[in-house]
Amino acid sequence: MNNKIWIVFKREYLNIVRKPSFLIGTFLVPLAIAAYFGIIILSSTLVEKENFTVLVERENEALFDKLQSTENLKFELSDLSQNAIMDTVKQNQEKLFLNFPSPSLLAEKQQQDVQLHYGGKTPSRPVSREIEKQSEKAIEAYRRDIANITPEQAKALDVKVKFEKKKQTDEGVSQSNEDIATFIGLGIFFLMYTLISIYGSILIQGVVEEKTNRIVEVIVSSVKPFQLLLGKTLAIGSAGITQFLLWVALVAGIFWTMFLFGFMPDESAMANQPTVDVEAQMSQVESIMVQAANFDWSILWFFPVFFLGGFFLFGSLMAGAASAVDNIQDAQQFLAPINILMVLPALFFSNLMQNPNGVFATFASLFPFFSPVTMLFRMSVTEVPWYEVALSIVILVVTFLGCIWVAGRIYRTGILMYGKKPKFQEIFKWIMKKQ
Amino acid sequence: MDPAFLQVEAVTKAYDQHIAVNQASLSVPSGKIYGLLGPNGAGKTSIIRMITGITMPDSGKILFNGEPLNPDHARQTGYMPEERGLYKKMKVREQIIYLLSLKGMPVRDAANATDEWLEKLDLTEWKDHKTTDLSKGMQQKVQFISTVAHRPKLLILDEPFSGLDPVNAQLIEQEIYRLKEEGTTIIFSTHRMEQVEELCDYIGLISKGQMMLEDDITKVRRQFQKPIYRVDFVGDKQILEDMPGFDVPKITDKSAMILLREGQDPKEIMKRLIESPLEIITFQLHLPRLNEIFIELVTGKAPMTLEERMTIDSTPSTSN
Incomplete structure (x- = not known):
């Protein structure tokens, strides 16, 4: 008996992993992930340098004195009238006109309207941000002067708070990686969801194919339908795990390569507890990388467990539904409730994200139809007690065993039924019927 | 009567409210070809599925070589259903070996038997092609190989010639005869009466789930003449x-x-x-064909013997 499950398993497994689509999926997905990070990293390093001369009217000379020219940004006082300056800007693309309110308005109003006029291409966001920042500082300084506040006094009032969360662990204090953890958790959430969906649909297609091309009758004359279903499900689940492991290996390989080519923070930066100074020196990308490196990647060990659990659960129900009908279109009626169960956690995702230890999140990570996608997310963003993880797995296993049992009963009758699409009541009868 | 290899005794099978097979008994003699005939929906497939162990009878029993049917008998049975197919994307040789190994044949033996049969049925050059590359006739031959290559003691062939050109049909027919000579018991189901008359030693006619007639075909043939x-x-x-x-x-x-x-x-x-x-x-x-008996029996008249049927048929001639 077990030998037959193994024979079915071998065929089904090889059938999937030998398909070109499996190879393409295996290589494209990590490349896409790498490309995604690559683009972020590249775009942050390849900011185009733009040179502008920013004109300021003579009446705002007091403000002009507070503005500080930089390498790419030169502030210049102009004696021309506003209209004449506008014309200059139109004619010369490298010139911008920074139009401040009149000095009397500058002294009074809380909100100040400042416009940047340009005649050529729009100044990039970093440039306009820089001009905005300088304008704000200049106006502040101007008003300090009017109020007779000395720079020393101003400095005394200027307080900056650097807010940090420090996680207490047995190994000591570590940098909080909350943002990146949410990001990674989200990635795992969708990866899990996608994998279960993809491999679920492979299973559905396999069942429908065997039924529609009528090979199933030959097969079930040698193998019990349940053995066939079990061998198939195990094989497709294993192919999913194989793909996941290949992804992990490839992504790790790609990041290692990027590290070797200097795209990643060097080891000293990774090893040091990042102090404020070090952190300040690091680019944003590097800080992301350090946080990602600090992420507890060992939770990925649970990925195959929850993937298989979820796949067996949803896959067996999907296979049961598919076996009851003659083609995939007819299966939709039965697949819809299963799909809704699968998608629900995504609808409640914001709740999950904001309150990963809340009642709903805890419930979702224990409820077997939600736990495959939600538990790993929780584990990414918060510390989940081991007994909750264990309980979640136990509930999942018990439920999927039940689902496989039900699916097996639908399957053994369904695969030999052709023609009329059965009603829910009939399917219920198939489940209850003794062989 | 030859000793029965397969004995179906008062078997009944119902699906929901519909009774597919009702108290049907049949006896397939060892080493003979038995034609199981009946219109669509008569219960042929239901009986065959019970014989192959795909489904279980609600009541009655099936004896396989004298033993009550059990899952081990599946490996001694070869079944080629009427509605049959192959995995479209799987290679011919690989596919046959797979189907044979599901029958319990060790892979090495299955591979040898497959190569032998591919050679015999002139398919060797197609062994590494996918099913989709094959003509319908070639696919039929592949299905035939995967049904018989594990040397089953009981062979069930449902419309084995459909889709075959005359040359290949003859090839398969010869193989069926050869298997019979080797002692295989064969249940042959078809709508083509000339094939039944040509191939079968016995016939059984089923209608509305009940056996209407079961007899030695030589008797039938004598009366047909x-x-x-x-x-x-x-x-x-x-x-x-x-x-x-x-x-x-x-x-x-x-x-x-x-x-x-x-x-x-x-x-x-x-x-x-x-x-x-x-x-x-x-x-x-003009041969009063099995077909005529078949039609008359299944359109509602009571079960009768062939002798009775022929007497009625020839009534006008004896009145003279």
């Missing part, structure tokens, strides 16, 4: 009716059925007809 001829003609039908040597149980203005009397030579009758004033268009031996 009644000298009834069909004559199509142009001319006065009275001339035909007045001729000696035969009776005319049935006649229209254009054609007649004539029953030759004892000791009459059909050649002589034909000669006489041609020499008569009638213009003879056709002169043809």
